[in-house]
Amino acid sequence: MVTSLLSSDDLRQARALVEESGLSFEPPYDDLVGIFQTRRLVAVGARQGRVLKMLAVAPGHQGGSLLDDVVTELIGRGYQQGTDSFFIFTTPGHATSFERLNFNLLVSSGKSVLLEYGDGLRRYLARHQTQVCPGPNGAVVANCNPFTLGHRYLVEQAAASVEHLYLFVVREEKSLFPFDCRYRMVHEGTAHLKNVTLLDTSSYAVSSVTFPTYFLKDGDPGGEIQAELDLLLFAQRLAPHFHIATRFVGAEPFCKTTAAYNQAMHRILPPLGVAVRELERKDTLGAAISASRVRALLCRKEIEEVAALVPQTTLEFLLSGEGRKIWDKGGAT
């Protein structure tokens, strides 16, 4: 029977089993479950959001259905919590164990692979089938937290140099502004550009699945930014579907993680047929416009400064009742 692992002895056994299997025991998690036989933990697994991790079965107990039971339990619990797509990172050698459980290989980097339970990517691509233009097209992936004049400049420059531009807005809810608000700001701020199509990234680009370190608060994950699978997935699965030949990105003078991501982009995308064009940031009053600067100004309630950095459409949203509630935690002034 699969049970939750809660006591300190459970956790000690879980850590030992995970580490014995060559994985690292990595909190946090939403669920940690396991199977005991004669009071010894013989199988373990955890779920953090949409990602299943730390899956291990003791030597001597492999080959049965223990892994199936642990994964069933994690997916059942996750589903009850409102999650309906699930992912696993593992080594290429273990991919087939999960493919037998109806996980599908999304992307492989040689030393690690990402699998998805079910066929979410195929359904995502099918949902956007009617928006596919013959190309060659361009793409921008952006969080737009919030949508600034810098974003608009990047999108305008990019749109002017391609037949059609796909603007992927990051779906992940890990930013100050919720996805719906960011999407609406982008929609209103790009309505004048007829050859731009907005898409949401779902889990498949710059998400906590494909690029977890992007959402770490203090931006320095110590060299390794784990963006390789994110970029491979973009180049191998998204770009061919949407006939994307060029990815546009703004130069990044501030954030180390984003700067490292841009570098990885130059290294990984071109050999796979996607050119990368890095555009200088638009600046006002000598400093580059960035969404983090806008957020800092909002925090200090310096609205006049904000007004110089965002389009009218974004400003209207920020000053609306709904917008204010997001940044003006102290209530209306």
Added chain:
Amino acid sequence: MKIMKKAQAGTMQSSDLMVFLEPADALTVTIESTVLKQFGGLIRDKVDQVLARHGVEAGEVRITDRGALDYAIEARLETALARATEG
């Protein structure tokens, strides 16, 4: 029978299947199976038959199968339907 809320039934063990149901305006059925090539058509027929018998006309039905026999398919789908429609 109307799918009122999300529900799930089944396991990932060999010879079993997982059924996921969700309310939707139209009926869509997607089937993933390790034996899709050999038995995809038969699985689909069984699913359609059970849905029709319960008068399910709308909803998103997702199935991941590991070679379940048809009575297992029927039992898991009926259990999920009962969960999706209960008060």
